[in-house]
Amino acid sequence: MNDQPQDKIRIEDLSFFYGDFQALDAVTLAIRPNEVFGLMGPAKSGKSTLLRVLNRMCDLIPGIKVTGRVRLDNDDILAPDCDLVGLRRRVGLVLSRPTPLPRSIFENLALAPRLAGRKSRGELAALVETSLQAARLWDEVKDRLQDSALKLSGGQQQRLCLARTLAMEPEVILLDEPTSGLDPISTAKIEETLLQLKNQYTIVLVSNNTKQIARATDRVAFLLMSQIIEIGDTRRVFTVPKDKRTDDYISDRFG
Numbered sequence: 001m002n003d004q005p006q007d008k009i010r011i012e013d014l015s016f017f018y019g020d021f022q023a024l025d026a027v028t029l030a031i032r033p034n035e036v037f038g039l040m041g042p043a044k045s046g047k048s049t050l051l052r053v054l055n056r057m058c059d060l061i062p063g064i065k066v067t068g069r070v071r072l073d074n075d076d077i078l079a080p081d082c083d084l085v086g087l088r089r090r091v092g093l094v095l096s097r098p099t100p101l102p103r104s105i106f107e108n109l110a111l112a113p114r115l116a117g118r119k120s121r122g123e124l125a126a127l128v129e130t131s132l133q134a135a136r137l138w139d140e141v142k143d144r145l146q147d148s149a150l151k152l153s154g155g156q157q158q159r160l161c162l163a164r165t166l167a168m169e170p171e172v173i174l175l176d177e178p179t180s181g182l183d184p185i186s187t188a189k190i191e192e193t194l195l196q197l198k199n200q201y202t203i204v205l206v207s208n209n210t211k212q213i214a215r216a217t218d219r220v221a222f223l224l225m226s227q228i229i230e231i232g233d234t235r236r237v238f239t240v241p242k243d244k245r246t247d248d249y250i251s252d253r254f255g
């Protein structure tokens, strides 16, 4: 086994089945610390499935089968005795549709860390502020932290959900088409945020928007019909793709 310490996540020969349907076929890829790793591909290629394996949210779906190996640092996250609560704290997931709780802005961020039990009031308030700062939302909401999160715009709600993930102090942030419902200004804000966050976190960005992948990621994998077609530095993949299918996809010749 090739244990390179520079990899944050190492996926080897990962296959995934929903019943008889194979949604991932022998996926092998490594994600390095402090990079924004992009995962692109047409709808139903298996992008969300791969993210759901990385924090074991897939366990919630009945009838699935997973084979292969996935390591987070040196931990085997597919092991039956993997601590799922701990894993999901280390690997946070932001979904495409913002899902704020029907509570105040402050509570949306403070609730989970408080339940995890480690923070005093002062620590929670500081955590809320740093998380909102990091998600570039603080200036817009600092005077109304007690307002309902549901009053925020869609773009603000998505940054709130990103801040909520950050408040769990994860190591890896998974984003599943996080800007698909947002206007260009909110989208740009999220992309700027990712650029800052990669100093501190490892980020996996799923998008079916190739322009966003080209702008916002360091390396990229192209997934097509459950298989990885190509992996490489984003600039290289977008300028000299090695596979004709990648070329077709990035030049929008795919149906």
Ligand SMILES: Nc1ncnc2c1ncn2[C@@H]1O[C@H](COP(=O)(O)OP(=O)(O)O)[C@@H](O)[C@H]1O
Pocket (backbone or CB within 6 Å): 018, 021, 023, 041, 042, 043, 044, 045, 046, 047, 048, 049, 050, 061
């Ligand atoms: N809960 C599920 N049960 C059965 N099949 C599923 C389920 N979720 C996804 N699939 C199937 O797995 C394939 C990959 O889906 P998904 O990972 O969501 O792709 P993507 O995110 O690239 O659009 C699709 O064919 C989809 O229909």
Ligand SMILES: [Mg+2]
Pocket (backbone or CB within 6 Å): 047, 048, 049, 176
């Ligand atoms: Mg998806």
